[in-house]
Amino acid sequence: xxxxxxxxxxxxxxxxxxxxxxxxxxxxxxxxxxxxxxxxxxxxxxxxxxxxxxxxxxxxxxxxxxxxxxxxxxxxxxxxxxxxxxxxxxxxxxxxxxxxxxxxxxxxxxxxxxxxxxxxxxxxxxxxxxxxxxxxxxxxxxxxxxxxxxxxxxxxxxxxxxxxxxxxxxxxxxxxxxxxxxxxxxxxxxxxxxxxxxxxxxxxxxxxxxxxxxxxxxxxxxxxxxxxxxxxxxxxxxxxxxxxxxxxxxxxxxx
Amino acid sequence: xxxxxxxxxxxxxxxxxxxxxxxxxxxxxxxxxxxxxxxxxxxxxxxxxxxxxxxxxxxxxxxxxxxxxxxxxxxxxxxxxxxxxxxxxxxxxxxxxxxxxxxxxxxxxxxxxxxxxxxxxxxxxxxxxxxxxxxxxxxxxxxxxxxxxxxxxxxxxxxxxxxxxxxxxxxxxxxxxxxxxxxxxxxxxxxxxxxxxxxxxxxxxxxxxxxxxxxxxxxxxxxxxx
Numbered sequence: 001x002x003x004x005x006x007x008x009x010x011x012x013x014x015x016x017x018x019x020x021x022x023x024x025x026x027x028x029x030x031x032x033x034x035x036x037x038x039x040x041x042x043x044x045x046x047x048x049x050x051x052x053x054x055x056x057x058x059x060x061x062x063x064x065x066x067x068x069x070x071x072x073x074x075x076x077x078x079x080x081x082x083x084x085x086x087x088x089x090x091x092x093x094x095x096x097x098x099x100x101x102x103x104x105x106x107x108x109x110x111x112x113x114x115x116x117x118x119x120x121x122x123x124x125x126x127x128x129x130x131x132x133x134x135x136x137x138x139x140x141x142x143x144x145x146x147x148x149x150x151x152x153x154x155x156x157x158x159x160x161x162x163x164x165x166x167x168x169x170x171x172x173x174x175x176x177x178x179x180x181x182x183x184x185x186x187x188x189x190x191x192x193x194x195x196x197x198x199x200x201x202x203x204x205x206x207x208x209x210x211x212x213x214x215x216x217x218x219x220x221x222x223x224x225x226x227x228x229x230x231x232x233x234x235x236x237x238x239x240x241x242x243x244x245x246x247x248x249x250x251x252x253x254x255x
Numbered sequence: 256x257x258x259x260x261x262x263x264x265x266x267x268x269x270x271x272x273x274x275x276x277x278x279x280x281x282x283x284x285x286x287x288x289x290x291x292x293x294x295x296x297x298x299x300x301x302x303x304x305x306x307x308x309x310x311x312x313x314x315x316x317x318x319x320x321x322x323x324x325x326x327x328x329x330x331x332x333x334x335x336x337x338x339x340x341x342x343x344x345x346x347x348x349x350x351x352x353x354x355x356x357x358x359x360x361x362x363x364x365x366x367x368x369x370x371x372x373x374x375x376x377x378x379x380x381x382x383x384x385x386x387x388x389x390x391x392x393x394x395x396x397x398x399x400x401x402x403x404x405x406x407x408x409x410x411x412x413x414x415x416x417x418x419x420x421x422x423x424x425x426x427x428x429x430x431x432x433x434x435x436x437x438x439x440x441x442x443x444x445x446x447x448x449x450x451x452x453x454x455x456x457x458x459x460x461x462x463x464x465x466x467x468x469x470x471x472x473x474x475x476x477x478x479x480x481x
Contacts, residue, residue, distance in 0.1 A: 214325040238324040
């Protein structure tokens with residue numbers, strides 16, 4: 001199994017530093033479409049930094065320096081003409097802790113589309129149902145759409161945040177340890193929904209454990225101290241890693 | 256855990272094990288058929304085909320390892336995958352016995368057999384029938400079926416003992432038949448060992464379902480020596 005030829009995202013020679021401290025060193029990596037890619041490795045490896053760079057979330061962080069380029073469908077994300085708001089509609093992001101907005105389940109999901117000018121009730125209902133279904137949450141909340149979002153369980157809140165990202169029909173979904181605060185059953189539900197979503201989306205996830213990395217990865221990239229050590233299909237890297245440092249990490253010898 | 260995908264992969268692993276099982280069954284039956292027909296070309300073909308059995312076993316093993324590494328299976332799932340690793344090993348060895356019988360066919364070459372084959376094909380049929388049902392017990396997780404098969408090994412052992420005694424009689428009556436008798440004795444031995452390995456498969460089925468490691472040994476007479 002080799003990497004497909006037309007990647008959704010091309011990360012080319014990206015280096016990044018915070019106040020002179022290098023966080024990423026010359027990372028080059030292709031992210032295939034319609035698959036789950038995993039960035040994993042010990043803390044401080046640069047995986048979250050890279051995820052944030054794909055969404056230009058570090059634009060306002062002071063004292064940072066970036067070199068190299070990140071292409072989405074061949075377009076440089078850091079080119080001056082790129083509209084960042086537009087970019088973030090194409091690239092959704094979900095964080096470690098579910099952050100539902102004040103308001104109902106419905107308002108949470110429709111917040112983005114309404115800001116984008118979707119006022120038609122029928123279209124809103126369609127978006128609501130589609131997003132919640134894709135996030136594997138519809139069956140659990142379809143009778144509670146007007147309940148406050150904070151009344152949902154932690155696992156439901158996280159899937160609500162995924163639904164909120166999906167409501168804008170992004171092409172790429174970035175998830176930074178999306179299940180770190182969830183129990184195993186909720187984790188399984190989130191992982192299951194990701195698995196269904198990959199049919200239509202390009203997904204990148206920073207998992208909260210090697211086990212989760214192994215479970216969900218179609219492709220996995222191992223990061224260590226800002227360097228990309230190894231990037232291969234998940235069913236290879238967790239069985240026969242090529243690099244000793246990957247082997248040592250996945251077998252729990254460090255990290 | 257992505258349960259649905261895992262279920263599908265686990266099912267595929269069991270299906271592949273069944274396919275390997277039927278490849279091995281065919282190899283055993285064909286090895287005796289080739290011997291009976293004095294089919295030298297068929298014997299060569301069987302020897303060459305053993306590599307497909309070996310390759311299938313490696314493929315299944317690799318899939319099993321990927322499942323263990325990526326899905327962290329527990330309890331019955333883990334026992335099923337462990338059983339697949341064991342059972343495919345047993346199947347691969349039974350495949351080697353078939354190849355061994357085909358080799359003996361080649362060694363006998365064009366010479367006539369020292370006696371017509373009667374009990375040897377019966378051993379092969381019985382062993383394959385047991386194998387078929389043992390694999391059925393595995394995929395249906397049927398402990399009762401798994402327990403009922405090993406006692407039938409006695410039938411194969413009895414046939415083996417009978418073939419042995421008969422061949423000794425041939426040797427005693429004419430020492431020039433030692434070589435020919437020895438060849439057939441090896442064939443019978445391979446078939447007897449094949450049936451023994453079916454018992455091991457049944458033990459794995461019981462382990463998969465109950466978690467209990469049991470010995471279902473039923474070797475009697477000469478068959479118990481090896």
